[in-house]
Amino acid sequence: MLNLELTHAIPGPDGLLPLSVALTLAPGERLALYGPSGVGKTTLLRLIAGLARPDHGRIAFGDAVWCDTARRIHTSARGRRVGYVFQDYALFPNMRVRENLAFAQPVPNRQRLDELLELTRLAPLADRYPQQLSGGQRQRVALARALAQEPQLLLMDEPLSALDPKLRVALREDIDEILRQVALTTIIVSHDLGDVFRLAQRVAVLEPGQLAAIGTPRDVLLPPTPSGRHALSGVVLAIEPADVLWRVTVAIGNDTLATLSADVEQLRVGAPVAVQLNGSSAVLVAG
Incomplete structure (x- = not known):
């Protein structure tokens, strides 16, 4: 210790x-x-x-x-x-x-x-x-x-x-x-x-x-989810089960975004990801 x-x-x-x-x-x-x-x-x-x-x-x-x-x-x-x-x-x-x-x-x-x-x-x-x-x-x-x-x-x-x-x-x-x-x-x-x-x-x-x-x-490091209207580049911080979906948390610059996804097979913690925002929804595309 x-x-x-x-x-x-x-x-x-x-x-x-x-x-x-x-x-x-x-x-x-x-x-x-x-x-x-x-x-x-x-x-x-x-x-x-x-x-x-x-x-x-x-x-x-x-x-x-x-x-x-x-x-x-x-x-x-x-x-x-x-x-x-x-x-x-x-x-x-x-x-x-x-x-x-x-x-x-x-x-x-x-x-x-x-x-x-x-x-x-x-x-x-x-x-x-x-x-x-x-x-x-x-x-x-x-x-x-x-x-x-x-x-x-x-x-x-x-x-x-x-x-x-x-x-x-x-x-x-x-x-x-x-x-x-x-x-x-x-x-x-x-x-x-x-x-x-x-x-x-x-x-x-x-x-x-x-x-x-x-x-x-x-x-310590996951503040409230930011919002946006366009595609952003980020890094996957966490992938967690949420009922029948997955909750994915992504770092975007100094902010973070959390969204639900049905398909996380191509996503990895620590890997780059593209975040396509449309109103209140987000689509994640592995980098």
Whole structure:
């Protein structure tokens, strides 16, 4: 279980802004950090990972106290058993895929490397260099390398932001399946509602200086249904049974729309969708 309560000054438009956050994650839970740029999402990951020190506060994982400013405790990043997937992948360009993973292992274990390569579908690419891989493949290498550290906690900073929409949807499903199998306590930073709804069980919404809300993505992020008169592009957030029909919730920009549909066979959570509005009704067409 991860427990943290901290305050830390971050740069703001008018000087330093105090960030104050208190969070508890259950073992194996996946939490998304969501909010606009500049509110401290990546900073919070760095504080948890030990890459930065909070001004005040405490961070503990299980019985291990990683940071306690009052007691002047600060465990180094190496001592925290945290796997970190960086936004820019941060792979070693002079190392092949297998070598990138092996470098991260605390104790060499070839069998474990083979398992990770199979889990992330990288076995056929094990002897390639990062520059020989696509963006989606590099992201899977970054995730596999983080898992090779045998972490207690996995941190992912905007893991899909550099990918085009179609690749993003496909890799989102890959990451969801991998995270289900490893069952690690995970924190994911994302600006994308599709990522939040597909990859997280709970979401913490950060606003300038504070944790504004925390709960399931559905409870926190689904405001009243907007209305409109023309076709819009969106992302499917949820598909739920509603008597003999299905209730489909779609993100459209910063708004959401919920509509009933008889046919959802072509729709997937996290996938793009076209919304054709006609008065009070809506027709959904898979993107």
